[in-house]
Amino acid sequence: MLIFSVFKTLTDQTVTVELKNDLSITGVLKSVDQFLNIRLDSIKVLDEARHPHMIAVKNCFIRGSVVRYVQLPAENVDTQLLEDATRREAASQVKR
Amino acid sequence: MDSLIPFTTSGSLVDCVDRKMLVVLRDGRKLQGVLRSYDQFANLVLEDTVERIYHQDVFAELHRGLFLIRGENVVLLGEIDLDQEDEVPLRQVEWSVLEAYHKKEVADRKHRDEAKAQVLFERKGFCKEGGEGDGY
Secondary structure, eight states: OHHHHHHHHTTTSEEEEEETTSOEEEEEEEEEOTTOOEEEEEEEETTGGGOGGGTTEEEEEEOGGGEEEEEOOGGGOOHHHHHHHHHHHHHHHHHO | OGGGSOSSHHHHHGGGTTSEEEEEETTSOEEEEEEEEEOTTOOEEEEEEEEEEEETTEEEEEEEEEEEEOGGGEEEEEEEOHHHHTTOOOEEOOHHHHHHHHHHHHHHHHHHHHHHHHHHHHHSOOOOSOTTSOOO
């Protein structure tokens, strides 16, 4: 659930999503759900010549299970906060 | 309005219904059709679907009809901008002309991916991907 929250704080930021089929899409993160499905607006495909089917597509929904990486804007991620939150979550799971 | 819809698959897909959408499947197929329904797993119903194949700057399409796509096979669902669609610098040709090229391309890619997976597994210490049929 933690990573879901992180993504929620990143809505309206520009991110790059690399899929397992090697398609890389840069766009504005519009929404994310509990499966980490991602909704991107104003998308731009890296190496568009290799992926001609994407030319007329301006916004898209990406299924979470096919995402390999998401590149985040570093200045908008508080890694210290994330580290603390991760430790807290791990500690709370040990207790249970 | 957007902010009233919670972060759910349903919330993000509701405005795509009845629009012309592109669906990319895990086996690499590209389908274009009108999205009629969906659920939280991204199972999709596409009406008046055509399958498209591409090769360099040409494409071909074949009418396929009504699809119910199981969510796990969906890679991406993209909204087709109808204005931009007309300006795409691609040429349409007959399916029969392009099919052989497309089949070769698919076979080549499969071969390349297998070779890559082999190297990653044997020499680079990666695990095998897609053992349960969920890989690319």
